[in-house]
Amino acid sequence: MAGEPTEEPQDDSGDEPERPEPPPLAHLYGEPPPAPAWFEAALADAPERRRIDVQGAGIELLTWGRRGDPGLLLLHGNAAHADWYAFIAPLVAQAGYRVAAMSLSGMGGSDWRERYGIAQWSDEAEAAAEAAGLFEGPVAPWLAAHSFGGFVAMTAAARWGRRLRGTMVIDAPLRMPAQQAERQRQRRRPQPSRVYLSPEEALMRFRFLPPQRCEHLFVVDHIARHSLKAVDGGWTWRFDPFLFEGFTFGTPQRDLGQAQCPIVLVRGARSRLVTPALMDYALSQAPPGTTTAEVPDADHHVMVDQPQAFAELLKQALR
Template identity: 60%
Template sequence: MNAHRAHPPQFPPPLAPFAGAVPPAPSWFQQALADAPERRFVTVQGAPIEVLAWGATGAPGLLLLHGNSAHADWYSFVAPLLRAGRRVVAMSFSGMGGSGWRTQYSVAQWADEALAVAESTGLFDSPVPPVVAAHSFGGFVLMNLASRHGQRLGRAVIVDTPLRPPARAEARRSRPELLRSAKVYASEAEALQRFRLLPPQGCAHPFIADLIARRGLKQTTGPDGRPGWVWRFDPFLFRHFAFGRPLKELRAAQCPVTLVRGGRSRLVTPELMQLALQHAPAGTPLREVPDADHHVMVDQPLAFAELLAELVPAA
């Protein structure tokens, strides 16, 4: 996985060449998917929250949080690589994946969901407190969780989360007037061929893109009454959304923090990472996943799993 092809000037949809067929995948990936998780739901504040879990209860725990418009299966090929001697859990925030939708959302509410999932899946049953790792937008959730409940956590691992100065962050908040109903695709193959990573980047591993795209779709009925396919997230999620104060929450973290950056990330520049370090607790280490853009688990899944294995003790 060390060789990663150079990005073209533009990024075509990675699954378009496959016309809905599953791309070929290496043996390690197939073996990881064969290690199927426990799948269930945990009800939190009235909403069913999708949960995937691997490993024995009582082993050192790891909770994995995804980014915006993603879902728990973004980790279903990474978590099996970490399950030996650990209890590994991934979840989908409300409004995303297989979890229920709400009329309003907030970072703090998602943090409450994460804590409830950790409790219900036995991550606090180990002699050592669990580690929580969060990618991209999920890092804001983890900052909130670490500021309010960090004394219960072993470490917060924040992966390529784009912290910005307050004025710039406010300017980039979602604009509700731009939200619109989800597009309904006539077939699963059509939806797969339109899938792109956001923010835009290349994809050297289409078999990973296929998995997260295919498991991010669900069947529905379109406005014309015909069956179709739609992405599994609430398109109006940010219509009523409370963001929080991530810089303040990172500074108030009550547990050790590790900041992780994709070595080629265009979203989290070295300058933004330095800003995060300035607000993180004293002594916070910075790690990089070489030859990875923003979506580190897509670009370098094996290296990302190795990094997490270093940060989460195994029984």
């Protein structure tokens, strides 16, 4: 079982998939790893935490920085949550920006719904930007989204992109509609999330999907600990395991082409999920003038592999 997948394992090269990496925290037996001073200082810059109502569901919203400064909204990937950015957002906010991160419904501290869809998540993102005051700055805000959240960002750019200064899509595996439909059909039948007797046991099982080596275990530990919740009988992961039953994917390929704001496509330079071929396909679907970037020495989870470089990339976009 994956502790908290951000995307199903996929090898688009056509080669045999690599042997899965072991859970990165297993050898720590629940003990937190040492962390550098910059990371501890970032987490000490704690966000304001609140919940907002969007179409009948409570949505978790975290904010940093002064209301009225130029804004940035951060969206996470599949089965992730707002605290994936708790060590990134302060680095950006300290440079004079208002930063918000949210948990999409069905994930993190947000409510679960009967059914989910990309368009509704796009509505949640706009409501979160409103509630965070991101439209109150001297310039329009940016939207940045990782992995599956990138599809939400594509739809947001088409639906309410006129309100944005730009949208950054980070290592989101955009595929041809027929390929995406086939992947949806091939999804494994969902099962209830496993309940662990202790948080330590759960932490020892946590791993990323697609699997990868993780040099910064202090980042992994932070993400994993904020991925857990107490339930009857123990601890389990904070996402709806039945999220994709009846899921409405929409048409992000079309939405990307109809974006009403500038687009930046980003990939981890070592990403096996977003190959150069998939990056080229996304660029072919994007509006004229779309730019691209790579995060050096990063796999799919760029904020895990290169957190400080990723924060610098966000700040460069905001300037």
